[in-house]
Amino acid sequence: MTTHDAYASATDTTEGRVYSVTGGDWDSLVTEIGQTKEERVVVNMGPQHPSTHGVLRLVLELEGETITEARAGIGYLHTGIEKNTEYRTWTQGVTFVTRMDYLAPIFNETAYCLGVEKLLGITNDIPERASEIRVLMMELNRISSHMVALGTGALELGALSPMIFAFREREKVLDVFEMVSGLRMNMAYVRPGGVAQDLPKGAVAKIRETVKELRHNFKDNEKLLVGNTIWMMRTKGIGYLDLAGCITLGITGPVLRSAGMPWDLRKTDPYCGYENYEFDVVTTDTCDVYGRFLIRMQELEQSLRIIEQACDKLEKSEGQPVMVADKKIAWPSQLSVGSDGIGNSLEHIREIMGTSMESLIHHFKLVTEGFRVPAGQVYAAVESPRGETGVHLVSDGGTRPYRVHFREPSFNNLQATSAMAEGGMIADVIGAVASIDPVMGGVDR
Amino acid sequence: MSENIGMFGASGSGDTSGFGGLVRSAANFGSSERPYGSYFDEVADELERAYPEFSDAIEKVIVDRGELTLHVKREKLFETAMKLRDTQSLRFEVCLGVNGVHYPEDKDRELHAVYPLLSMTHNRRIRLEVSVPDSDPHLPSLVEVWAGNNWHERETWDMFGIIFDGHPGLTRILMPDDWPGHPQRKDYPLGGIPIEYKGATVPAPSERRSYR
Numbered sequence: 185m186t187t188h189d190a191y192a193s194a195t196d197t198t199e200g201r202v203y204s205v206t207g208g209d210w211d212s213l214v215t216e217i218g219q220t221k222e223e224r225v226v227v228n229m230g231p232q233h234p235s236t237h238g239v240l241r242l243v244l245e246l247e248g249e250t251i252t253e254a255r256a257g258i259g260y261l262h263t264g265i266e267k268n269t270e271y272r273t274w275t276q277g278v279t280f281v282t283r284m285d286y287l288a289p290i291f292n293e294t295a296y297c298l299g300v301e302k303l304l305g306i307t308n309d310i311p312e313r314a315s316e317i318r319v320l321m322m323e324l325n326r327i328s329s330h331m332v333a334l335g336t337g338a339l340e341l342g343a344l345s346p347m348i349f350a351f352r353e354r355e356k357v358l359d360v361f362e363m364v365s366g367l368r369m370n371m372a373y374v375r376p377g378g379v380a381q382d383l384p385k386g387a388v389a390k391i392r393e394t395v396k397e398l399r400h401n402f403k404d405n406e407k408l409l410v411g412n413t414i415w416m417m418r419t420k421g422i423g424y425l426d427l428a429g430c431i432t433l434g435i436t437g438p439v440l441r442s443a444g445m446p447w448d449l450r451k452t453d454p455y456c457g458y459e460n461y462e463f464d465v466v467t468t469d470t471c472d473v474y475g476r477f478l479i480r481m482q483e484l485e486q487s488l489r490i491i492e493q494a495c496d497k498l499e500k501s502e503g504q505p506v507m508v509a510d511k512k513i514a515w516p517s518q519l520s521v522g523s524d525g526i527g528n529s530l531e532h533i534r535e536i537m538g539t540s541m542e543s544l545i546h547h548f549k550l551v552t553e554g555f556r557v558p559a560g561q562v563y564a565a566v567e568s569p570r571g572e573t574g575v576h577l578v579s580d581g582g583t584r585p586y587r588v589h590f591r592e593p594s595f596n597n598l599q600a601t602s603a604m605a606e607g608g609m610i611a612d613v614i615g616a617v618a619s620i621d622p623v624m625g626g627v628d629r
Numbered sequence: 630m631s632e633n634i635g636m637f638g639a640s641g642s643g644d645t646s647g648f649g650g651l652v653r654s655a656a657n658f659g660s661s662e663r664p665y666g667s668y669f670d671e672v673a674d675e676l677e678r679a680y681p682e683f684s685d686a687i688e689k690v691i692v693d694r695g696e697l698t699l700h701v702k703r704e705k706l707f708e709t710a711m712k713l714r715d716t717q718s719l720r721f722e723v724c725l726g727v728n729g730v731h732y733p734e735d736k737d738r739e740l741h742a743v744y745p746l747l748s749m750t751h752n753r754r755i756r757l758e759v760s761v762p763d764s765d766p767h768l769p770s771l772v773e774v775w776a777g778n779n780w781h782e783r784e785t786w787d788m789f790g791i792i793f794d795g796h797p798g799l800t801r802i803l804m805p806d807d808w809p810g811h812p813q814r815k816d817y818p819l820g821g822i823p824i825e826y827k828g829a830t831v832p833a834p835s836e837r838r839s840y841r
Contacts, residue, residue, distance in 0.1 A: 258802060258803070259801075259802060259803040259804065259805070262803040262804065264812065264819075266813065267812055267813055267819055268819065268834075270819075271819055271834040271835060271837075271839070273840075302694055302695075303694065305694065431722050431723060431749070432722075432775060432776045432777060433776055433777040434723050434724060434725060434726070434775060434777030434778075435777070445749075447749060452749075452752055453752065453754075552840070553840040554840065560693050560694060561693075561696075561698075561730075561743070562694055562696060563696065563725075563745045563754070563756065565725075572725065574725055574726075574745065576728045576743060576745065578730055582840075583840045584839075584840075586730070587728075587730045587731075587813075589728040591725050591726050591728075591745070595780065595784075596725075596726060596777060596780070596781070598780075599776075599777060599779060599780050628803055629803075
């Protein structure tokens with residue numbers, strides 16, 4: 185083998201001869217590799233790979249089909265959101281952070297807003313209706329996020345139908361988001377002090393209908409997967425991580441609950457009035473992919489329960505404010521959803537342009553300058569579909585954040601890849617990563 | 630923290646607002662006085678009991694907005710962390726990562742590392758804060774104490790240039806391996822692409838005139 189091969193070139197390194205395979209003529213490569221005694225293969229899975237759940241790069245060292253070392257390479261989706269927020273007002277920050285974990289935008293927004301409200305010291309002044317809407321939107325979002333986790337997780341293990349069903353249900357939730365906020369994703373709907381606007385007329389009735397449909401349709405996936413022999417063979421005992429491993433790695437969310445720990449911030453450290461809702465924290469003690477799958481399946485039902493209770497509360501609080509009363513903080517601009525999408529409320533435009541100079545000044549000052557946040561630092565956290573989404577905010581007393589840091593559960597939990605995959609088969613690493621459900625937008629921020 | 634003069638971030642442009650003489654200095658937090666309130670007194674007492682060198686290790690204790698922050702000397706960070714994790718009555722078994730904050734005006738304490746801790750046993754949260762000078766940005770790694778800090782410390786190195794001594798593999802994590810500089814530091818501009826329109830340019834966000 186003296187001719188140059190563009191696809192499979194060999195280089196001599198201090199650790200011996202290394203063959204890099206990027207495609208091309210396998211026969212000639214196999215012949216050459218067959219002459220060496222050692223059989224150690226390093227496979228780069230990703231960053232462009234259909235099974236790695238986004239632009240995740242897995243560096244797998246193999247001995248035959250057994251993984252001896254697994255490392256995750258991240259950063260391919262780093263967009264500098266945290267840095268960017270330092271150059272925008274506190275309110276504008278919402279539009280940035282909603283794009284971090286793009287499958288759970290409402291959770292990012294809520295965590296961020298809870299942090300800003302804590303810094304402002306207005307946590308107790310948030311109107312109840314605003315908190316109810318937040319809870320409603322978060323639980324809907326949990327469903328849409330879990331649907332992607334289940335659908336793509338099954339897809340990656342070779343089951344196509346669950347994906348079709350899961351995305352069908354997710355569409356229904358996104359329709360609700362569109363009706364409420366005007367946008368299907370990255371809504372920037374939760375704002376410091378409350379939410380951007382009240383629910384449109386007839387929203388609660390529509391949501392109740394959706395809940396009914398979802399509850400009925402969830403059975404499709406349940407029938408397909410729960411107890412399915414092939415599915416269980418691919419997921420049972422796979423991606424094992426016990427409680428001690430979870431704790432030392434700081435794992436939260438379904439992965440922690442699959443190790444039997446009933447840790448859920450909605451119960452242990454309630455926010456947005458979660459203490460007023462009845463729901464169960466789902467756990468299993470199997471520590472494996474199947475357990476995490478079951479947890480997500482059952483959390484869907486718990487979310488539906490919370491949504492129904494939120495609907496009851498919202499019917500009672502009809503007409504109450506959804507933004508904090510303090511005019512120095514409350515966003516003055518009003519939006520309305522028209523036939524052509526979301527836009528400025530004509531009534532508000534009429535007021536500031538036609539009737540009240542003071543309203544115009546007030547609008548201008550708050551929108552361009554923003555409000556000042558007293559100096560200090562806080563940490564606020566919510567239970568996102570993937571675990572604890574924490575936000576650490578530092579203010580220097582100005583109109584813009586001094587530092588915004590997100591403690592992303594995806595980022596933290598992805599560290600468990602090595603622990604879950606090493607010693608297992610190469611085919612199982614896919615299931616293990618899918619059960620962590622990392623969203624690379626959140627991992628890389 | 631810094632002292633801000635005027636109302637706008639950019640200087641050199643004509644100030645027609647009349648706010649040019651405005652001077653605003655950020656609050657400097659002193660140590661809080663006992664009682665701290667909530668479970669914070671208990672945590673402080675227990676730590677003092679378990680860790681005889683407490684008064685030597687803790688620079689100041691700040692209680693603000695219902696959160697407890699312990700400012701620790703970096704030489705004592707590792708020991709304090711071990712005590713917080715292992716003492717039965719404290720049991721901070723989860724560390725929710727590390728976050729850097731850059732205060733360029735804070736002389737010889739420019740870089741801060743903040744560790745939010747969680748005790749699942751007692752359902753308590755506290756925060757550790759350590760500061761290091763920019764000229765000697767070394768901190769002991771806490772990966773041995775909380776293995777989950779591995780990536781968080783790599784991120785803090787990547788973004789702020791804090792070196793965690795004893796980390797098993799302190800490499801960049803979000804930025805490319807050959808990236809120069811540490812983007813989250815305040816002396817690192819946000820950048821952006823200046824856009825030219827009919828001869829006029831739109832400056833990068835960090836250079837725009839803006840409210841403070």
